Amino acid sequence: MESKRVQNSREKKIKRKEVLGKKKAIDEVIKAASAEKDHLASFPPFRQYERNGLSAYLESGSGEQLSSTRKRYIQNLLKVNMEGPYGPEWATEEKVKRREMVAPEARYIFVRESSNASTNEVSSTREGNSTCSHWMGDGDPIVGFVQYRFIVEEEIPVVYVYELQLEPCVQRRGLGKFLMQLIELIARKNHMGAVMLTVQKSNLLAMNFYTTKLRYMISTISPSRVDPLIAAEKSYEILCKAFDCEAKSKLEENGYLGEE
Structure with a gap:
């Protein structure tokens, strides 16, 4: 014994x-x-975006180094894009997002529209203005951003996309897909097992974008997969794209929603 x-x-x-x-x-x-200070440094081709009448370039940032102008911009764009999908929850959620915005671990990719961009194809959205951006600071106008972090979910290191926000006038031009492809490359290069994000159920365009166009799955940690009874009270789903067998088994397990 x-x-x-x-x-x-x-x-x-x-x-x-x-x-x-x-x-x-x-x-x-x-x-x-x-x-890593600048995740864009490893992917030079992704520093520029020249497609569908949009000329833009990308730059990196972090939550603890945001200027007051960028903070206001982020808050304003979040309100424009997310107040509708969140509905009555927005007042509470906005406060949460303000805290998340400046966290030391928050990483950013900002999209600036090039000053030499042609306005011929997009004049209808600009209504005579030089830009459609809400940007009020110096330099070329910011027209969108991604906020992401490196965290652990179910013992798997992942990139979690907290925000992907674009000005309405630069949406549906391939920029969102371009940015998510970049995030996936950053995740793989830094040995992450997956990319994850949260989407409001009421945001049908976003849900379709991720699950159908980008083939993300509803994660095993999403409320609807954990407990359907609890899920009925939740307004969101957690989506995932895993890169290896362990991450797939822990975070996906056939949670695909997109069309074949």
Whole structure:
């Protein structure tokens, strides 16, 4: 009996050591990814966007370095795009988003419209103005942004997209898909197992964009997959695109919604 207890104790120690070792490795991956100052540096082709009558360029940023002008811009664009989908929940959600916006771990990719952009194809949306952006700061107008973080979900390191917001006048020109492709490349390069994000159920255009065009799945941690009874009270779904077998088994497990 004594030898069996000793054996069990040894096995538990080995198991505990393996668990701690895995956790440490994941933490180091997250730390390394978060320490990178400019994730765009590894993908030069993605610094410029020249398609569908839109000429723009991308730049990186972080939550703790946002200027007051950029904070106001982010808040305004969020209100324009998200007040409708959130409905009565917006007043509470807006406060949450303001805190998330300036978190040290928040990473950004801003889209600036090039000053030499042709306005011929988009004059109908500009109504005579030089730009359709709500940007009130210096330099070329910002017309959208992505906010993302490197976090752990179900013991899997992931890129979680907190926001993908574009000015209404630059939507439906391929820019959203372009930005998500960039996020997926950033995730893979930094050894993340998946890209995840949250979408309001009422935002049918966004839900269709992610599940049909980009082939994201409803994650196993989304309310509708965890408990359908609780899901009825929730206004959102958590979507996922996993890159390896472990991430797929823990975060997806056949949660695909898109059309074949």
